[in-house]
Amino acid sequence: MSDPHSLRVMPREMRMMSERIFSLTALPKGFALMLTDTVMYSQAMGLGGFAHLETGIEALKAADPQRVKLIEDRDGTLHMDCGGQHAWIVLPSVLDLLGLEAARRDGARILLENLTHPEELALAEGFGLRLGLAVKASGGVVSASACPPEDPVLDRALQDGCRIPAELWWRIWALAQTALTPDSVVSRRHAGVNIVTEDGQIIGRTDNDDDTDPNFINSVGLKTKEATQ
Structure with a gap:
């Protein structure tokens, strides 16, 4: 039986709220759009999701993806200095590098240093599949190998949506509304x-x-x- 105090939210609404909230940050607009699905996948995969977005919005507003630097390639492992950035901010670069390295070699491995909220790196496993990458994330290390592309996380979200506590969702909705011009x-x-x-x-x-x-x-x-x- 479903929780009467939760809402079943579909991808359209989750994406819309995320896009509006990320527009409140100082992130470059193109980069912010790359994060539209991040919160939805986090919610669908049982990670921090929208609760994490709500509590971490101030830190995300100050995020700077330019602080993420590739340090070196040592013995087939890429070393990345994440510059104290949130895992969500680092994720697009991680996925790009995993795809590039997996195409060049039999597999790819990245060691991430100076990263905040490393538990959210598990998102790379969900996003990787739709890129044809079987990703494993453990601590500050992510590895990947090629696999047939699929997207089970999005498939489930499109079919069933995500259950989100009603009080949380309406707070997220109110925050997203601040990105809009007042109604008149x-x-x-x-x-x-x-x-x-x-x-x-x-x-x-x-x-x-x-x-x-x-x-x-x-x-x-x-x-x-x-x-x-």
Whole structure:
């Protein structure tokens, strides 16, 4: 029997909340998008998940992926200085290196030093499978070998979602909402770089960065209207 105090949350909603929350950090936007599935996989694999995101958001806001450095390749083992970064921040680089090394050699092995929350490195096992890598993570060491690609973690999430305590989920939802423009009459008429006035007129943004030509939108709309008449 399911817990009445939990919610079954599907991947769409988990990804949406994660993307919005990561947008609150100082992480480069492209890098932040790479982390969209990280929290969902962590939740689905029984790791820290959204509870860990909630308690660790301040540290993640200060994260700097540029501090992750590859030190050396010693006897077939890569040594990486993680610069005190969270395992979630290091994960994309780890997966890239494992894939590269596994393609060059029979297998790959990375020793990670100066890493925080190493228990979350187990995520590499889930993400690795969809990249065709059988990954093992133990302490600060990850190793990988080639295998047929599959994605059982995502398959389960798409089928059944993830059970998350309701109180936690609504706190995550509230945090994610802070990344959005406050709801107002004006915000409902303003999508992207264009504003629709109360009388239906389309105008461009009012700041100096506006590079939109609303005449183009009006002309397309006019041609569409003429074509349907």
